[in-house]
Amino acid sequence: MSSQDYDCIVIGAGVQGSFTAYNLAKNNKKTLLLEQFVLPHSRGSSHGQTRIIRKAYDEDYYTHMMEECYQLWSQLEKEANVKLYRRTGLLVMGPEQGDYQVFKSTLERNKVPIVILPREEFSQHIPHVNLSQGNAALVDTTAGMLCADRTLKTVQGQFQKLGGVIKDGQKVIDITPGSVVTVTTVSGVYRAKRLVITAGPWANILLSHTGLQLPLQVIKINVCYWSEKIPGSYNVQHRFPCFIQLESEEAKHHIYGLPSNEYPGLMKICYHTGPETDPDERDRQTDRGDIDILQRYITRCFPGLVPIPAVVESCMYTVTPDNHFVLDHHPTHSNIVIGAGFSGHGFKFGPIVGKLLCELSQGEVPSYDLSPFRIRRFQAHSKSAL
Numbered sequence: 448m449s450s451q452d453y454d455c456i457v458i459g460a461g462v463q464g465s466f467t468a469y470n471l472a473k474n475n476k477k478t479l480l481l482e483q484f485v486l487p488h489s490r491g492s493s494h495g496q497t498r499i500i501r502k503a504y505d506e507d508y509y510t511h512m513m514e515e516c517y518q519l520w521s522q523l524e525k526e527a528n529v530k531l532y533r534r535t536g537l538l539v540m541g542p543e544q545g546d547y548q549v550f551k552s553t554l555e556r557n558k559v560p561i562v563i564l565p566r567e568e569f570s571q572h573i574p575h576v577n578l579s580q581g582n583a584a585l586v587d588t589t590a591g592m593l594c595a596d597r598t599l600k601t602v603q604g605q606f607q608k609l610g611g612v613i614k615d616g617q618k619v620i621d622i623t624p625g626s627v628v629t630v631t632t633v634s635g636v637y638r639a640k641r642l643v644i645t646a647g648p649w650a651n652i653l654l655s656h657t658g659l660q661l662p663l664q665v666i667k668i669n670v671c672y673w674s675e676k677i678p679g680s681y682n683v684q685h686r687f688p689c690f691i692q693l694e695s696e697e698a699k700h701h702i703y704g705l706p707s708n709e710y711p712g713l714m715k716i717c718y719h720t721g722p723e724t725d726p727d728e729r730d731r732q733t734d735r736g737d738i739d740i741l742q743r744y745i746t747r748c749f750p751g752l753v754p755i756p757a758v759v760e761s762c763m764y765t766v767t768p769d770n771h772f773v774l775d776h777h778p779t780h781s782n783i784v785i786g787a788g789f790s791g792h793g794f795k796f797g798p799i800v801g802k803l804l805c806e807l808s809q810g811e812v813p814s815y816d817l818s819p820f821r822i823r824r825f826q827a828h829s830k831s832a833l
């Protein structure tokens with residue numbers, strides 16, 4: 448085996464590629480992790496200080512995967528001696544008769560500890576928030592925040608400690624499938640028996656070298672931070688929780704937020720959709736329709752925040768038509784495995800996605816039923832070339 452030959456190459460060092468590479472190295476596979484940008488970077492989907500972790504989902508299979516995933520997060524914290532998870536609870540608010548009931552019954556069915564907040568007791572538990580008319584509220588008490596940037600640094604560090612090789616600043620420009628896959632970057636040529644593609648918003652650009660296109664839409668998210676009128680009122684240290692406001696008449700998509708933490712006195716609140724973008728032209732996309740929706744919501748429901756964003760950063764979602772992930776083999780090249788389309792909710796699953804993509808690439812039976820995540824489900828869709 449030459450120094451350019453590996454058991455497995457992983458393309459893309461976001462959260463999913465980093466956890467996949469780490470799992471491969473743990474399984475004694477000689478692994479190369481390739482990244483187009485110099486690390487760390489903020490041009491993809493995994494950067495920033497915080498992400499929500501929760502078991503509150505409307506499908507049982509995500510809640511089930513999160514049971515193990517919490518353990519894997521905790522194992523990584525112990526192994527690397529870092530703190531990545533902070534318990535805050537997640538406040539779920541939504542119109543009484545809609546998706547809220549589905550979240551509630553999934554949580555109850557799976558015996559996830561929750562607290563239901565009757566309207567008359569709401570402000571006693573959650574001061575500084577107005578519950579919308581006709582909305583109900585509950586708290587997923589095990590939910591919290593993950594430290595995103597620290598996670599990537601930790602997983603990549605653990606991968607390297609296990610002998611894994613990271614080459615950053617190496618954009619992949621060609622892939623030649625075969626029993627040995629050849630991967631060409633701007634400055635090298637590498638070969639491996641197996642390839643994993645975890646390229647986030649760039650997935651379809653890379654997949655075009657393999658004759659496959661998936662129905663993925665890349666959207667830009669304006670990551671908005673809002674100033675507290677009274678310092679500390681929405682602070683993590685004062686036990687303010689993360690929240691999701693489920694879709695309603697006024698906002699067709701979720702609104703979500705995390706307590707003030709990374710920027711003193713600023714709370715992060717975002718809209719769960721945005722304008723379509725080319726991942727390489729993200730900063731040219733200046734549509735701020737989402738900010739208008741957030742301003743109206745904040746004025747009404749978060750009266751303790753100044754309804755003008757103090758900081759706006761950018762991030763991207765890569766969205767599938769059903770908002771479920773893609774975790775599968777390439778339909779014509781079985782030694783190529785794809786992790787894509789995390790649809791704005793994939794970070795918390797990083798440890799389990801890494802485990803599953805490692806299992807798939809090694810030809811093992813995956814630990815979970817992956818039928819919701821198969822490429823085949825897009826067969827009727829015009830953008831998939833299967």
Ligand SMILES: Cc1cc2nc3c(=O)[nH]c(=O)nc-3n(C[C@H](O)[C@H](O)[C@H](O)COP(=O)(O)OP(=O)(O)OC[C@H]3O[C@@H](n4cnc5c(N)ncnc54)[C@H](O)[C@@H]3O)c2cc1C
Pocket residue numbers: 458459460461462463464481482483484490491492493494497498499500617618619620645646647648649650653668670717762763764786787789790791792793794795796
């Ligand atoms: C604003 C925002 C809030 C979110 N909130 C949450 C949340 O609260 N909870 C949650 O669980 N999830 C959340 N998510 C979703 C989560 O962050 C993403 O699902 C996850 O980060 C996707 O990771 P990824 O590894 O697939 O993509 P990325 O992080 O984009 O990684 C892909 C990598 O591939 C590299 N790459 C691409 N092309 C090439 C190439 N040709 N050569 C080499 N490298 C290449 C890219 O540079 C990039 O580093 C949020 C996302 C955003 C944007």
Ligand SMILES: O=C(O)[C@@H]1CCCCN1
Pocket residue numbers: 499500501691701702703719791792793
């Ligand atoms: O994955 C999450 O938990 C959040 C929920 C709200 C939308 C953005 N992602």
